[in-house]
Amino acid sequence: MTTASEDGEPAVPIVCPECGTEARIPLGELADTLDRHNADRHDGAEVARVDPDVADSLADLVVADLGLLEDE
Numbered sequence: 001m002t003t004a005s006e007d008g009e010p011a012v013p014i015v016c017p018e019c020g021t022e023a024r025i026p027l028g029e030l031a032d033t034l035d036r037h038n039a040d041r042h043d044g045a046e047v048a049r050v051d052p053d054v055a056d057s058l059a060d061l062v063v064a065d066l067g068l069l070e071d072e
C-alpha cells in the first residue's frame with residue numbers, strides 16, 4: 001500500500017542559533033528552506049540546520065517515507 005506524502009509528509013525541526021529561528025519544515029522543502037534562509041539572512045553561511053536532536057533520526061524518516069509512513 002502506498003501512502004501519499006502530500007498531507008502526511010514529516011515535518012523536520014530546524015534551528016538557527018544565530019537569529020533564534022525555530023521552525024518545522026516539510027521534508028520536501030527542507031533543503032530549499034535552509035538554503036534560502038542562509039542565503040537571505042547569513043550571506044550563504046550554513047547557520048540554520050536541522051535540529052541536532054532529530055538529525056540522527058532524519059535518515060529513518062526518509063526511509064519511513066518510502067513505504068512505511070506514520071505520523072509519529
Ligand SMILES: [Zn+2]
Nearest residue numbers: 016018019041
Ligand atoms: Zn538565521
